[in-house]
Amino acid sequence: MFCLFITALFFVAGTVSSTYIVTCHNDGECGTVCGRYSSDIVAPTEGIFSTSCKCGNGGGVTYKCTAFGVQVSECSDGIAPQCSTACGQKICIAKDGKKATGTILSACPKHHPENVKNCCSHSSSKDYCTCVVQDTLDLNWQPYQTLGNSNGYSSSATWGACSSQLESLQIQINSTRASELVKPFMKTGQWCKMFDSLTNEFNEVNCENIISEDDCNNEKQCTFCKSDKLKTKCYNNHEASVLSHIANVEDKMFFECNM
Helix, strand or coil: CCCCCCCCCCCCCCCCCCCEEEECCCHHHHCCCCCCCCCCEEEEECCHHHCEEECCHHHCEEEEEEECCEEEEEECCCCCCEEECCCCCEEEEEECCEEEEEEECCCECCCCHHHHHHHHHCCCCHHHCHHHHCCEEEECHHHHHHCCCCCEECCEEEECCCCCHHHHCCCECCCHHHHHHCHHHCCCCCCHHHHHHHHHHHCCCCHHHCCCHHHHHHCCCEEEEEECCCCCEEEEHHHHHHHHHHHHHHCCCCEEECC
16 A cells, blocks of 8 residues: 555455554655654554544545445545654564564555555455555565565554563554553654654664663663563663653553663
8 A cells, every 4th residue: 555655455354453464565665754764664554553644735635435335535635645653663563473573664544645546446345445444554575574475464463572571561553552652652742753763773782682780771772670560671762761651651560760
């Protein structure tokens, strides 16, 4: 589908409540909402993880067709909408017994003129209507390849890199809980710019391998954190900040870092 550019999709049967996995193939077709690209780009449809898009010209849309019981409309100005998404957030996608980590950097808009055109031209085939009619994660080549190079429904899509402490909380990204918690990390949120800059940094140092609290705190990408429910260890600043936010908002666990 169109994140910001066109992508061909293929669809198989599944439940409406599941999140469907497709590929946008490369940086150019995946596009970006966050101003940078990565081989593990994830572009959620509107509504997933608080992702939202707004058409220009006052946000107007024009009805074009009905597909699978859904009224399909495109931006009235004929231009791709502006989107907001959880820039730089890592998620873990599980499908067919495999897991892959992706980074949210784009979006797949419902009212993008090209998405709408493709859907209405093939309104009896979900092959071309996925981002328009159901929850979808459009993946760049790397996570798509890890998940088996095939479209299909995920068994889960949770906040945090696979095997991370954040991922162990099992916060499903299409849940109301996730949508509320992630709001400060949106493109227009107060922390997005900071986390976008941290993403490139923490990939350079594997904080998980640092044992000493002093050594951990000496690395600018890392911080040592203590918790009653999660591991007391060295964390990258990105994950530590997200976990601190969740702990403060929900008040269900102790999580304190030397930040």
